[in-house]
Amino acid sequence: MNAPLRHTTVLLDEAVESLLGGPLGARGTFVDGTFGRGGHSRLILSRLAPDGQLVIFDKDPQAIAEAQGIQDPRLAIRHEGFSHLGELPAASASGLLLDLGVSSPQIDEPGRGFSFRFDGPLDMRMDPTRGQSVADWLATADPAEIAEVIRDYGEERFAGPIAKAIAAWRTKQGPITRTAELADLVAGTVKTREPGQHPATRTFQAFRIFINAELEELRQALEASLHILAPGGRLVVISFHSLEDRIVKQFIARHAKEVYDRRAPFALPQPMRLAAVARVKPGAAEVAANPRARSAVMRVAERTEAPA
Incomplete structure (x- = not known):
């Protein structure tokens, strides 16, 4: 019998501490846009306020089945991609976590077709x-x-x-x-x-x-973060290759400064909407224990006060 497929969550403690470490603390509604096998979500629930809520998104039916096994009334499950984040109410979230890419069970299951290491149907759909x-x-x-x-x-x-x-x-x-x-x-x-x-x-x-239209969906989710995050809410994104990280880096940089309209020099500038908080890489011990963590980059930003 084959051993059960396991997934080691990358930057587990660092991500959850960053997500819950903003001025809003562990109160309110948090969103895990990529549930995967639930490593981050379970730790969030263990630290979430008793009256808080965690909303999780995932396309993968196996991930949704895993989430449905969690018995916690604070958990709300949505079987869809994080491009649907914008459907959440405005300024309703105290934090948003996106752990991008593909999970180890998806890679290691030949039937999903993600890996060149195993022969399987050439599928690759999340x-x-x-x-x-x-x-x-x-x-x-x-x-x-x-x-x-x-x-x-x-x-x-x-x-x-x-x-x-x-x-x-x-x-x-x-x-x-x-x-x-x-x-x-x-x-x-x-x-x-x-x-x-x-x-x-x-x-x-x-x-x-x-x-899977991953980069397009990432851009949609980042734009939606500006809509759903309350002032002081945290945006935490873990990426695993340069294309993803470049999009996240440029998005945070673009919204972490006042924007002047050169066509209207006397108009008030568009206020900054995000403040960059941190860039984190896995430590040597984590990379040694989980080689798939080697390319991970976590970027953290905080939603600034909404304009008056």
Whole structure:
């Protein structure tokens, strides 16, 4: 029998301490936009005020099933992505946590199709009950579009040759439907790679981000944070690659300063809406115990007072 799939939550204590450490403390409503397997949520509930509430979002049916096993009346569950955060009432949240990317159980389960380390169906959807799988998309996508996705979301310099190889495979052997097929094809196309990195790493990352619209959803969630966070509420975001972190960093920087309209030099500036609080990386001990934590970056910001 296979051992149960486990997930080690990255920056667990640091994230929850940052989330609950603002001027509003552990009172009010908090939001975990990426429940995953519940590491952060369980710790939040253990420290949450008795009359507080935790609202969790997740696309993954398995994550929702995990959440439904928590017996706590303060927990509210929403089976949808965090692009729906804006549906929450204005200024209703004392804190918002986003732990981005894919969880270890998703990666380690061959049937989900996220990993090149196992052979499985080429799926990669966070919610396998909705939308198009990677295999379905690759079956008809134009090679130019495939190359663009690999280049933009995977930062892969061999995007063109990989896309051409996928198109050639389709012509000769039919659609690519298995992770092992895609991993072998990319490995045969990419002749050089950084030491210790599988040649298909960037391509798998690109297809996962694209098929789940991860960056677009992140941008929507960050904009929604300005709507749902009460003054003094904390925004905590953990990212695992440069594309995500760049979006978060630029968003906080953009709203952490007054904005002047050069077309109306005498108009009052738009007030700053966020204050940057911290940037945190996992310590050496955490990285040694959980290598997947190596690339994590946590950024913390605080919602400033609403304009009068």
